[in-house]
Ligand SMILES: Nc1ncnc2c1ncn2[C@@H]1O[C@H](COP(=O)(O)OP(=O)(O)OP(=O)(O)O)[C@@H](O)[C@H]1O
Ligand SMILES: O=C(O)C1=C[C@@H](O)[C@@H](O)[C@H](O)C1
């Protein structure tokens with residue numbers, strides 16, 4: 001199977017949906033942030049605090065092709081589209097699916113989630129919204145399919161993904 005790569009803003013559900021999709025299809029799954037932490041031996045928040053975002057993006061970009069070689073379903077980190085070089089790589093990759101939802105739904109999830117995301121932690125809502133708006137065209141640019149989550153359950157999103165990518 002050609003890998004399925006999920007992209008989208010923090011909190012849209014890439015990890016949740018990706019895991020469920022892989023289970024349904026009996027395929028392997030990897031979460032980009034988890035893979036990063038395993039390979040670098042450091043948590044993402046701690047790495048960002050120590051080395052900064054530029055270095056984090058370089059490492060994230062380097063690890064992406066490795067994940068595509070090793071796994072069937074890949075949930076990328078929310079900022080995977082930041083570097084031009086990484087966007088070029090994703091554009092040449094098949095089955096990149098952009099999961100998107102309204103800013104309000106996304107933000108509500110981020111606030112409720114216990115998982116720490118340094119780029120939104122302690123930021124004002126306006127700053128998170130600016131980042132969300134800035135990134136939309138970048139996800140669009142790299143994706144060849146797009147799913148509007150529309151507040152639906154992860155199960156429903158997985159059903160749509162299967163229809164869209166595999167049938
Ligand atoms: N369709 C959904 N409906 C309701 N809650 C959801 C849905 N998808 C995910 N969630 C919840 O939203 C939160 C964020 O989900 P998840 O960690 O999968 O997002 P993500 O896109 O992987 O974020 P990140 O880019 O930061 O890794 C979690 O608490 C998860 O349980
Ligand atoms: O959207 C982002 O820039 C990020 C999302 C997370 O998945 C992590 O990769 C990290 O916290 C940065």
Ligand SMILES: [Mg+2]
Pocket residue numbers: 014015016031033075076077
């Ligand atoms: Mg995730």
